[in-house]
Amino acid sequence: MSEWQLLKLGELITLNYGKALKAEHRKPGNVPVYSSAGLTGTHDTFQVNSEGIIVGRKGTVGKVYYSAEPFCCIDTAYYITPQPEKYNFQFLYYMLQTLGLEELNEDSAVPGLNRETAYNQQVALPPLPEQKAIASVLSSLDDKIDLLHRQNKTLEAMAETLFRQWFIEEAKEDWVQGKVEDIFVLQRGYDLPSSKRIKGDYPLYAASGLNDNINAYQVEYPTVITGRSGSIGGVYISLEKSWPLNTTLFIKEFKLGTLIFSYFYLKYLDLESFNSGSAVPSLNRNHVHGLEIQLPPEKLVNEYEEIAQDWMLKVKANKHQIQTLEQLRDTLLPKLMSGEVRVQYQTEEVA
Template identity: 40%
Template sequence: MKSEKVKVNNGWKETSLGEVAVFNYGKGLPTENRKAGGVPVYGSSGITGFHSEALIDEPGYIIGRKGTVGSIHYSNKPFYPIDTVYYLTKQDIKCDFRFFYYLLQTLGLDKLNFDSAVPGLNRETAYSLRITIPATESEQKAIAAVLSSFDDKIELLRRQNKTLESIAQTIFKEWFVNFTVKGEKLKVNPKTGLPEGWRQKGLDEIADFLNGLAMQKYPPENEVDVLPVIKIRELKSGITGQTDKASKKIAPEYIVDNGDVLFSWSGSLDVVLWCYGKGALNQHLFKVTSKKYPKWFYYFWILEHLPFFRSIAQTKATTMGHIQRHHLSESLAAIPDSDFMTFADSKISPVFEHIISNNSQIQTLSKLRDTLLPKLMKGEIRVKDF
């Protein structure tokens, strides 16, 4: 691979990736050999499970070698990298540890795949990449501090959202599943098993479940009028450099926006509040909406039935696990009378709106960080006093 000529800024130096870092091979750990524990096991797609013992007893970076080539992950605690990844710890890096993380983001490692049979990142190819970095560790630290300030705020908002969702879900379960309000059981009709004035409906009666399109049938016509394709992978990872693109010329109902409820009914079953901007809804995903019931109501009812849906999917031994629409009909939701719904909505909707607002802030911060990242790492923007 021929390296491009790189521009060297004043106070920076040109070198190669191999001169500042050592990529270590992970170690195989088949699923059947893993023992119950809290140590995260990392593959190229991220955490693939847990084990009782760590291979690496300190924080480190994990880089996809096979499979999801060039993916970059960070473990802030002891971890076990398997044989589809490389890993690096502080002793393997000859520059500031945090700075190196951001440097990795700019190298395009996901594009260094030269194995046509099985996607693979060759270590020597990665080592040969020419890079420029600040000559002093103090400037490296200053750059990392700027970028880390964004990531720290994003992480704070994400933790806050987890807490808010946990609070809202606890309230939901108490009121709509356990029929308990302020520690007191609601009076239940012995014939229906529901509080007086309540009724039951299938999930497909309280919300519309729109299945996505086969987006490969809507390829981009140019590089401008495109949307990222939201597949099952994007529910967890968001929009990445490996996300497919589709034409914007699709029916508006198949365009996803922040705050939409997405439910993967096939493969890895999950339900999420989308927070990564506009995208095109791919097949195997439902966009869930309702003209009658608030978003939190159908979101938490899907979440309540998710263990049941996953158990169904696990029985599909010969095909990719999935559920069918009749399973939505068979999964019931307790519908309160209008007064109780109004009361519940006044308590839970503000929490949900706070979550969506936080997600919007995360998007804004992420875009600003991603705009600054290449400029700071190339020295096009210098940190004050350097």
């Protein structure tokens, strides 16, 4: 590692301040707008006419995001632009994630990252060809992860489109009248304080969705989960054993409904309109159960499930692959950045 340079971050990069751009001042467009929390909307014109790295300055301190296109950066974040003579931009994006910037908060009221404090962080910088090789390894993993995520969106969209066609657009007037409770029965989730959670292989669901993976489960069959308290309207499908928290409702019994049919039926319902909380959004399962609906024929529901389950099983397999790739990337990242793991590269010839 004798060819690696030790230097201060401020010798390598410039953290530029973002500019104020309130949501009410943004105009319809396709230009991404970033805050300290990441992508936060769009606008019709850009502030930065290049790719860029965004670093949280106020609120969500030290989080690092990447924009491959011209973008806007609001005043809760810094942004960095390419300097190819100094660093490989993808390498810099990964390196910044290993510096612990999120731990450099210097404001007691609102979390804040001081620019000079960030500049004083020491970094180890390999030669440009090695930077490029390291970035190539990590970006190839991220590209595969992104591809699997996009494939899952496509597969789920196919299943949802078929659901809407068969059960909404082509619903028959002579279908039997019933209630949602004739399709499935919802139950409140289970409490589990964060202090008692141990990392494992089983998904833990909160009202806002997948929260963690732990070593225990309460529901041993595939089910559908939705927010009960704090955040309502989101619907999530678990194709394996899981632990729905007490801020959720989950389907404990399928009647006419099947797993995938019930998932898209809950998504179709306007669950936010059932909000029964004044200060904190909350969902009363009895209000959902009592909703009067037309019940589709069981044969049609089963036929739909048979078609859609192949798509959703592929989604499940993709999710497991995504988890494996993310673990590999997260394991490799600090080792590549410290030089503990090296990659082969060719020295670029100067013409």
